[in-house]
Amino acid sequence: MAQLVFLNGPPASGKSTLARRFVDKRPLALNLDVDVVRAMLGRWLEQPLKAGQAARAVALEMARTHLESGGDVIVPQFVGRPNFIDQLADVAAETGIRFVEIALMLDRESALAAFEERSQNPTTQSHVDAIALTNLSNAADPVGDMYDAYRRLIESRPLARRIEVTRGDIDTTMLSVEAAIQT
Known part of the structure; x- marks a missing residue:
């Protein structure tokens, strides 16, 4: 049965790498990276807030379409507010699909x-874009502020499956993510 996995975490916590590994093990699974969708919008950096909202709206419909066709979807995305997570959970419920929320955890200094x-x-355009957004x-501390918002959000989400990230050990983190998805 298809499933929708939301993989949240601070910037540079390994979300994209873990999502790639998730789809590598599942035929026709969709790695729905909202940052990649946003980058498809013309001149998005001139209106980053509006572009982010548009990208999330497109991503929700992409997820719905793929889930309805029977495919798994993983959404690796930092969020510091619950709206998008709740919208994804609604899409899963509306399509009769299991929703799994995962929160990657690491301390502030490491993040x-x-x-x-x-x-x-930076090794991808998404990394370059993240730098541009913080600039x-x-x-005074945009990444620190994002981290703090993330931690506050996770404290308010008791059903999120928390995964401790060990920097430099993506294999162990992936095993923990897979275990969380299976439970």
């Missing part, structure tokens, strides 16, 4: 260090 390290050597922010 900030991971983002800084990735920013020094647009007026906040």
Whole structure:
């Protein structure tokens, strides 16, 4: 039976890598990266908030379509507010599909260090885009603020399956993610 997995975590916590591994093991599973969808929108960086909203709306319909065809969907996305998670859960319920919410957990210092390290050597367009978004922010510590919002959100979501991330050990983290999906 198909399932919808939402993989939340601080920036640079391994969400995209874990999502790629998830789909590599499942024929026709969809890795629905909202940042990639957003990057498909013309001149999105000029209106990043509106672009993010549009990308999430498109992603919800993509998820619905793929779930209705019987395919698994994983959505690797940082969110610091519950709206998008609740919308994904609604799509799963409306399509009769199991919804799994996973929260990648690492301490603040490790999360900030991971983002800084990735920013020094971005390997994907999504990494470059994340740097651009933080540079647009007026906040003194935009990544720290994102981390803090994430932790507050996770504290309010008792059903989210929490997975401790060990930086540099994606294999162990993936085993934990797979176990969380199976339970």
